[in-house]
Every structure is written in C-alpha cells, then in structure tokens.
Amino acid sequence: MMLPQRLHKLFTPLIQPLLAVLIGLLAGAIAISFVGEPVFETYKAMWEGAFGNFYFLTSTLARATPILLVGLGVALAFRAGVFNLGSEGQMVLGAVSAALAALCIPGPPVVKLLAAIVAGMLAGGLWALLAGWMESRFKVQLLISTLLLNYVAVLFASYLVAGPFQDKTGSAALAQTPMIDQGAWLPKLFPGMSVHMGFVIAIVCAVVLIVILKYTAPGYEVKMLGLNPFFAQYGGVNKVKLLLLSMFFSGALAGLAGSVEVLGSQYRYVDGALTAPGFAWTGMMAALLANSNPLGTVVTAILLAALETGAMGMERNTEVPLEVASVIQAVLILFISAKLTLKLVKFRRKEREVHGTV
Amino acid sequence: MAHRLEMRNMTKRYGEFTANDNICISLDQGEVLAIVGENGAGKTTLMRMLYGLEQPSSGEIILNGKKVSFSGPQEAISRGIGMVHQHFMLFYDFTVAENIVIGHEPKKYGFFRRKAADEAVQKLAEQFKIGVNTAKKAGDCSIGEQQRIEILKVLYQGADIIILDEPTAVLTPFEVDGLLKTIRFLADQGKSIILITHKLREVMKVADRVTVLRNGKVTGSVHTSETNADKLAQLMVGRQLQKLNERDSISGDILLEAKGITIGQKGEKPELDRVSLTVRHGEILGVAGVSGNGQSQLIQAITGLRAVQEGSVRLKGQDLTEENVLARRKAGISHIPEDRYLWGAAKDATVEETALMGSQRNPKYSEKSFIRKASFRTRVKDWISRFEIKTSSLQEKAGNLSGGNLQKLIVARELDFHAPLLIAAEPTRGVDIGAMEYIHEALLEKRNSGDGILLISSELSEILALSDKIAVMYEGRIAGILDRSEATEETLSVLMAGGKQHDATAKTS
Structure with a gap:
C-alpha cells in the first residue's frame, strides 16, 4: 500500500471527532464573547494551561490516564455491540480493591503493587461481568443494569472507607483508607511531575487493544458481533461467551483506571476523589467521540483531559469561568448523542426485520 | 399520436464510467413497458434520471410532447410521475391511510382530517381494485400489503406514469399474481407503467413491450407478442444460456x-x-x-x-x-x-471481513489466533476472479456491493469450506x-x-x-x-x- 493511502486510513477515523471538537470550540467562543472577554486570548490561556510548558503537559497526561483506560474499556464493549454505562462503578470498585490489596496483602512492595493491580482489574471486571450475566441469564438490559450498579458500587466503596477500612490515624476523620506503603507506589515518570507509570500502562493497553481488534480472531469476532450479531452467530461465534468476555475486559480496564489512579497519584482511596472529576463519564465520552476506535480514543482522551486542565489554567489567568469548558463538553455530548440515537434507531430497525422474517 | 413519455439519447457518466449510453425509450398511455437487464445494466440509473434523483449528462425527457427536466422527485411527482421503490418507505407506526395521504393530507383550518383521508383512500382503493385495510398500522402489514400501500400512495399523488422497481423480488408467488393483475388493471384504466425487473416470466405475462439493457446500452426493444423468454434472456446476457439437463441419480449413503x-x-x-x-x-x-x-x-x-x-x-x-x-x-x-x-454479512464490515467469517480460527489462516491476512487475501482474490465479483477492493464495505455480487461472495465463501x-x-x-x-x-x-x-x-x-x-x-x-x-x-x-x-x-x- 502506498504511504498517502496509509496515512489517509490512519486519519479518517480522526476527522469526525476533531470536527466535533472544532464546533465545540466555536460554541465556547460564543460563550466567551458573552462574558465579554477576548476569545483568542482566552483560548491561548487555555492552551497554555494544557500544553504551555512541560509541567502543564504532564499534568494533562496524568489527568488523561484514567480517562483513557476507561475509554478503552467502553470502546471494547461498544465494539462488541453493548453499552457499558457502568464504568464509574467498575472504576471505583477497582480503585478501592487496589488500595485494600496494597494495604492488606503481605510481602515485598512489588508483590503488593502487582497484587493491587490484579485486584483492581478483577474487581472491575467481575462487577461488569455481573451485569453481563444478568443480561444473558435474565434479559436485564445492560444499559440499565450497568448504570444502576454504579450507585451500588460507589456507595459500597464509600461505606468501606467510612467504616471498616477508614484511616483513623489522622486527626480529621476523612472517608479514606490509610496511605499505601511507598514501595508499592507506581513511580512517577519525571521527578516533580504528576504523570506516572499509569500513563505508560494505558498506552500499552491501547496498543494491545488495537492489535487484538485488528489482527486476531477474537478481535475479529468481537467486531463482527458488534456490527451484526446475527452474522456472527451464523458464522459460529458464541455470542453469550464473547459478550461476557467483552464485558469482563471492559470492566477490568475501568478497574485498572481506578487502580493506577490510586497507586500512582493519590496513594490511598479517598471517597469521591474519582467520581468528583467525572473520569468515568469523560472516558465514555472519549470512546464515543472516537467512534470506539482505540487509537482515536488515545487522542480524544488527551484532548478532553486538556480541555479540563486548560480550563483551570484559563480560570487562573483570565476572567472567564471554568464553566466554559462545560459548554464545550456539552456541545460534544450533543454530537455524541445524535450519533448514538442514529445507531440505536438502526439497531431497532434490524431487530424488527428479524422478527419480521421469523 | 405523440407518446406520453419519451426519453431520448439519455447518457449518464460517472467519471470514466458510463452507466447509461444513449438510451431511448418511449411509453404510451395504458401501456406496460418492462425494462429488463442484469444487475448493473443501468436500469436503476435510467429511472433515477426520470424521477429527478439524478441529472443526465446528456439527453432529453419529453413528457406529453413537452421537454421537461426535473431537479428532484417533488417535481417529477407534480408532473404525474410516481415511483414505487424496491425498499418501501413507510412509517410503521402510522396507519395505512395516513401513510398514503402523507404530504398531501386533506386539511381543514390546518388540521388533519383523518376521516376524509380514510374515505379518500377507500375510494381510491376501490377505484383501482387494490385491497388494503386503511385502519391497520403499516408495520403490521405483510410485505405484499406494504407494496400495495406504496402503489396507492403513488396513485393518490396523481401519478399517470408509475415506475415499479423490482416489485416482485420480495413477494410470494401468490402475491406476485395479485400484483401482476393490479398492474394490468392500472394499465387498462389508462395509467402507464414502467416495470423494472429481471424476471422474464413476469415480463412475458404482463408487459406490452420490453426494452432490454446490457452494460448501459439498449440491446433490444420488442413487443412481448413477438418474442419469448429465451430470446430476452439472450439479449440480456449476450449469449445463449445453457439448459440444465436431466441427470442420473448418484445418491449414496x-x-x-x-x-x-x-x-x-x-x-x-x-x-x-x-x-x-x-x-x-x-x-x-x-x-x-x-x-x-x-x-x-x-x-x-x-x-x-x-x-x-x-x-x-x-x-x-x-x-x-x-x-x-x-x-x-x-x-x-x-x-x-x-x-x-x-445473516450472511455485516453491511459495515469490509469484503475481506465478510469473506473471513467461519475461517477466522481455521489453522490455515490463523496462527496462535493471529489471522494470517496475506494468505487469506489470496484466497478471496481467487473467489473474486472465479465468480466475477465486482468490488473496488477488498476493503470496500460489504453493504456497498450490489446484491448479486454480495450473494456471489457468500456463495463462494460457503462453497470453499468444502463441507x-x-x-x-x-x-x-x-x-x-x-x-x-x-x-x-x-x-x-x-x-x-x-x-x-x-x-x-x-x-x-x-x-x-x-x-x-x-x-x-x-x-x-x-x-x-x-x-x-x-x-x-x-x-x-x-x-x-x-x-x-x-x-x-x-x-x-
């Protein structure tokens, strides 16, 4: 294949999300001019806040880490044709399990670290698997069960760190676990900068996911299952098994997002520290914006993280409030929901056809 | 007498490709004209130009003696040309009557008059002897009924020339008979019908004249009374078709x-x-x-x-x-x-992915669950040349192949399992x-x-x-x-x- 063609193939999936971001920025510009501030200056401040110097750049990447991991998980589920709206719960359970594993499992720090990561992924994966199992066993719609299980998970985690595993050493009784042994921390990539090893893990996960989806038989089957489940079944794909597997790994990636956030930046599970910044929902947005393309998700995750860190920078240096970032995000969500509605309509139509022929 | 409709020297080019090359057809009042040809012969392109969906590269359309050009279907409809598409365009949650009057609803003070609509449709159905249940939801209707709704819709819009695109492809034999009767009846009432099809038996049954297209050109234009199905097939394919012969039974265990x-x-x-x-x-x-x-x-x-x-x-x-x-x-x-x-394909998957189904775990084409695309591609290319499957590349979306070509791809895939x-x-x-x-x-x-x-x-x-x-x-x-x-x-x-x-x-x- 010729090089331009390759480049073309590589960039086509990026055109749509970038266009959406562009229109989002335009909407933001309108909002900024309402506030009466110069648009260009404001966006410049935003850019500086996200990528202005090495420190800001690494902060953006640090923020992108959990977003990217969650996004990859959502993208995987979406590729298999299911909505996993439960990333938040899966992430939180992963985070609290990782923290507890690092605290409770005896052994050298490396063992603690690995055990924590495995525990986090298992917790997230099993939580997602529960929803998948309910769908295949009792026909409980994933869309609903995953969403509702979020509340269960988040509140259960709150209970754990406000009750049995609360850190009682400090004077203020915050809802958080004790601090993890320093040896079990994920190392920072650069001294003094917030980006940690978790970012590398996330990128590795993205590459692995790309390779699996593109070059392997299970990846092919997942893709076909997502594009047309009837075709996949006809060809001998075990729909239930594959669906459960996809859900498990989707949840495991969300769990990993929570784990690396705990092990690489907070060093303990703090109640609300993962839910307040909305990592899970931003991650979902990243995946949907990128059309569930893992490579695209890397780009959109960093972009969305930059939007958030940039907005903080903007607020520091201009009179424009942080909420402008929300305006831009809202426009992006509009884009995504329009696309999703179309997909859902198509899906329904297909279902209708099936019932028609049988 | 002048023809009701004439299309003269119609040519349509897409870049290098000529879809229609100097095609002439004519249609009189009360006549059924069949346009036959293989997939990709240019039937649909010709009709799309008549219906205003495509603009001809050259050529002219003469309607009732006057030269016309349509920039869109709305104009074609307003001049009395209606089209029943192969894929129906109905609102499944609306009733039959609502679907028929859509766009031209009887109104009073801006309000929709349901009863008047019902009556109008009833009358129309009786006039043309087309049986429908006006109060039923379109989604509950059988395929045959849905087609009748489409035909009534076109009649309601006042069409004198009705284009039917592959109308029998989706019907059962009984429904086909009913449709052919309807077509004949409409023609007897003075409507002019253009029937696009490749089923020659139906053509011989219902059409007055046939125009045969091959590779975008007219290869014959004849009265059905002066031809037969074999001759038409020969015009369509450009060669003699082989007869399937009697054969010996070889059945075993x-x-x-x-x-x-x-x-x-x-x-x-x-x-x-x-x-x-x-x-x-x-x-x-x-x-x-x-x-x-x-x-x-x-x-x-x-x-x-x-x-x-x-x-x-x-x-x-x-x-x-x-x-x-x-x-x-x-x-x-x-x-x-x-x-x-x-069942047979995913529209958004590529030709290669569609072909791969069933072989993705075959050790010949996968190694440690990595798919060996290179060796698989050679196999698919072999099918494509053997079955003459027309596709721009292996990366083309399966949904973009014509129905016949996709079918050939599926047949090739399933035959090659040698099951x-x-x-x-x-x-x-x-x-x-x-x-x-x-x-x-x-x-x-x-x-x-x-x-x-x-x-x-x-x-x-x-x-x-x-x-x-x-x-x-x-x-x-x-x-x-x-x-x-x-x-x-x-x-x-x-x-x-x-x-x-x-x-x-x-x-x-």
Whole structure:
C-alpha cells in the first residue's frame, strides 16, 4: 500500500471527532464573547494551561490516564455491540480493591503493587461481568443494569472507607483508607511531575487493544458481533461467551483506571476523589467521540483531559469561568448523542426485520 | 399520436464510467413497458434520471410532447410521475391511510382530517381494485400489503406514469399474481407503467413491450407478442444460456438425517411440527413452499441457530442436536443464508471481513489466533476472479456491493469450506441471470462430487431445475416428498397451497 493511502486510513477515523471538537470550540467562543472577554486570548490561556510548558503537559497526561483506560474499556464493549454505562462503578470498585490489596496483602512492595493491580482489574471486571450475566441469564438490559450498579458500587466503596477500612490515624476523620506503603507506589515518570507509570500502562493497553481488534480472531469476532450479531452467530461465534468476555475486559480496564489512579497519584482511596472529576463519564465520552476506535480514543482522551486542565489554567489567568469548558463538553455530548440515537434507531430497525422474517 | 413519455439519447457518466449510453425509450398511455437487464445494466440509473434523483449528462425527457427536466422527485411527482421503490418507505407506526395521504393530507383550518383521508383512500382503493385495510398500522402489514400501500400512495399523488422497481423480488408467488393483475388493471384504466425487473416470466405475462439493457446500452426493444423468454434472456446476457439437463441419480449413503423436529412454545401451534427429512450424498433435496411456512425455522434448527423442543439432527450418524453452530460447522455443514444482509454479512464490515467469517480460527489462516491476512487475501482474490465479483477492493464495505455480487461472495465463501452438506437457502434471490446460472452450476458441481445439498427456495423453477427430490412445506409441516420424475409445477403448487399429496398426483395423472 502506498504511504498517502496509509496515512489517509490512519486519519479518517480522526476527522469526525476533531470536527466535533472544532464546533465545540466555536460554541465556547460564543460563550466567551458573552462574558465579554477576548476569545483568542482566552483560548491561548487555555492552551497554555494544557500544553504551555512541560509541567502543564504532564499534568494533562496524568489527568488523561484514567480517562483513557476507561475509554478503552467502553470502546471494547461498544465494539462488541453493548453499552457499558457502568464504568464509574467498575472504576471505583477497582480503585478501592487496589488500595485494600496494597494495604492488606503481605510481602515485598512489588508483590503488593502487582497484587493491587490484579485486584483492581478483577474487581472491575467481575462487577461488569455481573451485569453481563444478568443480561444473558435474565434479559436485564445492560444499559440499565450497568448504570444502576454504579450507585451500588460507589456507595459500597464509600461505606468501606467510612467504616471498616477508614484511616483513623489522622486527626480529621476523612472517608479514606490509610496511605499505601511507598514501595508499592507506581513511580512517577519525571521527578516533580504528576504523570506516572499509569500513563505508560494505558498506552500499552491501547496498543494491545488495537492489535487484538485488528489482527486476531477474537478481535475479529468481537467486531463482527458488534456490527451484526446475527452474522456472527451464523458464522459460529458464541455470542453469550464473547459478550461476557467483552464485558469482563471492559470492566477490568475501568478497574485498572481506578487502580493506577490510586497507586500512582493519590496513594490511598479517598471517597469521591474519582467520581468528583467525572473520569468515568469523560472516558465514555472519549470512546464515543472516537467512534470506539482505540487509537482515536488515545487522542480524544488527551484532548478532553486538556480541555479540563486548560480550563483551570484559563480560570487562573483570565476572567472567564471554568464553566466554559462545560459548554464545550456539552456541545460534544450533543454530537455524541445524535450519533448514538442514529445507531440505536438502526439497531431497532434490524431487530424488527428479524422478527419480521421469523 | 405523440407518446406520453419519451426519453431520448439519455447518457449518464460517472467519471470514466458510463452507466447509461444513449438510451431511448418511449411509453404510451395504458401501456406496460418492462425494462429488463442484469444487475448493473443501468436500469436503476435510467429511472433515477426520470424521477429527478439524478441529472443526465446528456439527453432529453419529453413528457406529453413537452421537454421537461426535473431537479428532484417533488417535481417529477407534480408532473404525474410516481415511483414505487424496491425498499418501501413507510412509517410503521402510522396507519395505512395516513401513510398514503402523507404530504398531501386533506386539511381543514390546518388540521388533519383523518376521516376524509380514510374515505379518500377507500375510494381510491376501490377505484383501482387494490385491497388494503386503511385502519391497520403499516408495520403490521405483510410485505405484499406494504407494496400495495406504496402503489396507492403513488396513485393518490396523481401519478399517470408509475415506475415499479423490482416489485416482485420480495413477494410470494401468490402475491406476485395479485400484483401482476393490479398492474394490468392500472394499465387498462389508462395509467402507464414502467416495470423494472429481471424476471422474464413476469415480463412475458404482463408487459406490452420490453426494452432490454446490457452494460448501459439498449440491446433490444420488442413487443412481448413477438418474442419469448429465451430470446430476452439472450439479449440480456449476450449469449445463449445453457439448459440444465436431466441427470442420473448418484445418491449414496445418508448424510443428513433430521427426525421429528419440533419448534414452538408450549400450548401454541408449533412453528415447526415434527419435520423429518434425509439428504444423501450426491443428492439435492429441494424444499419448496410459500415463504413463511417453516422454512426459516427448519434452516435454523439444522444449523443450530435455534434450539429444538423435540427431534434430532444427525450428520453422517453423528448426533448434533445439542451442538452449537460452530460445532455443526466443524462437523461439516456450510450454509448460504436466506437473507444475505441479516445473516450472511455485516453491511459495515469490509469484503475481506465478510469473506473471513467461519475461517477466522481455521489453522490455515490463523496462527496462535493471529489471522494470517496475506494468505487469506489470496484466497478471496481467487473467489473474486472465479465468480466475477465486482468490488473496488477488498476493503470496500460489504453493504456497498450490489446484491448479486454480495450473494456471489457468500456463495463462494460457503462453497470453499468444502463441507459435505451445504444448506442453500434462496441462493439466487435478487441475483441476475448470469450469476444465477453460475451459482446453479456450482451447486450441481458440488452435488456431482458426492456432497449433499439442502436447497430451500420459494422459486419453483429453481427447485425443479436442481432438485433430485422435492419436499414441500406447508404450515410448519412436510406436506409431501416427491421424486424429481413425478414433480411438476402443478403437483407442487397443490401441495404448497395445503392440498394432500394424493390430490396432487391424482390431479395430474
């Protein structure tokens, strides 16, 4: 294949999300001019806040880490044709399990670290698997069960760190676990900068996911299952098994997002520290914006993280409030929901056809 | 007298490609003109230009003696040209009457007058003897009824010239007869009909004149009274079609044995009622029947897509009743599905991905679950050249292939498994004559090599041409099994309509 063609193939999936971001920025510009501030200056401040110097750049990447991991998980589920709206719960359970594993499992720090990561992924994966199992066993719609299980998970985690595993050493009784042994921390990539090893893990996960989806038989089957489940079944794909597997790994990636956030930046599970910044929902947005393309998700995750860190920078240096970032995000969500509605309509139509022929 | 419609020297080019080359047609009042040709011959392009969906590169359209040009369907409709598309455009949640008056609703003070709409539609239906239930929801209507709604919609909009695009492709034989009668009646009422099709039998039955297209050019324009189906086929394909000959029976041991298969909810009438049949090596067992009489369920039961409540499926003596689709495929079943878009492909997948289905875990094409794309591509390229599948590349989306080309791709895929049993469901539905001939030959070749084929088709001519034995399905049961020698169109029709085997043979002997 010729090089331009390759480049073309590589960039086509990026055109749509970038266009959406562009229109989002335009909407933001309108909002900024309402506030009466110069648009260009404001966006410049935003850019500086996200990528202005090495420190800001690494902060953006640090923020992108959990977003990217969650996004990859959502993208995987979406590729298999299911909505996993439960990333938040899966992430939180992963985070609290990782923290507890690092605290409770005896052994050298490396063992603690690995055990924590495995525990986090298992917790997230099993939580997602529960929803998948309910769908295949009792026909409980994933869309609903995953969403509702979020509340269960988040509140259960709150209970754990406000009750049995609360850190009682400090004077203020915050809802958080004790601090993890320093040896079990994920190392920072650069001294003094917030980006940690978790970012590398996330990128590795993205590459692995790309390779699996593109070059392997299970990846092919997942893709076909997502594009047309009837075709996949006809060809001998075990729909239930594959669906459960996809859900498990989707949840495991969300769990990993929570784990690396705990092990690489907070060093303990703090109640609300993962839910307040909305990592899970931003991650979902990243995946949907990128059309569930893992490579695209890397780009959109960093972009969305930059939007958030940039907005903080903007607020520091201009009179424009942080909420402008929300305006831009809202426009992006509009884009995504329009696309999703179309997909859902198509899906329904297909279902209708099936019932028609049988 | 001047013609009602004339299209003169119509040419349409897409870049280098000429879809229509200097095509001339004419149409009089009360006339049925059939435009026939293989897929890709340019029929649809020509009609799209007439309907205002495409602009001609050159040429002129003369309507009632005046030169016209349409920039969109709205203009064509306002000048009395209506089109019934192959894929219906109905709102399923609206009633039949609402669907028909849509866009031209009877109104009073800006409010929709439902009753007036109902009455208008009733009157129209009576006038043209087209039976519909105006109060029913369109989504609850059968395919045949939906088509009648579309025709009424066009009539309601005041069309004098009605274009019907492949109208019989989706219909059962009974519905086809009804439609042909309607077409004839409309013509007798002074409407002019353009019928786009590649089914020559129907053309000979209903059309006054035929224009044959091949590769974007007119290869013949004749009165049906002066021609026959064979001559038309020759004009369409550009060569003599081969006749399928009588052949010796070579059937051997039992290959597939289905016993007492029953599918259905408890307490309800079963969808499939104790169906038993056997397919031997070197035998084609045809399953005839009006679609919707249990054929789909039978296919799904044998391939493992649906669980059976009772009965067993055995292949070469091996019990497959409890096995899943994959295990059955491995045991030696390949399957050309009845609906290529639903079961046979994913529209948004590439040609290569569509071709890969079933081989993704074949050690020949995958290593440690990594797919060996290079060696697989050679295989697909081989199919593409052997079956003359027209696609721009292996990365083209399957949904962008024409129906016939996608079907050829699916047939090639399933044949290349070299499985002892092939289930071929409607293998040539919506496929042009050239491809049909090719697929039929491939099926016969497979049979001659000693494999068994279960052929399910609602085209009687196909069943009769290919089968060694013919089973007829009616309301979820096998109504009778006939030998090739005793089966005729008449005997099968009786069984298909619910008659007994005894009646069928008695009637003809």
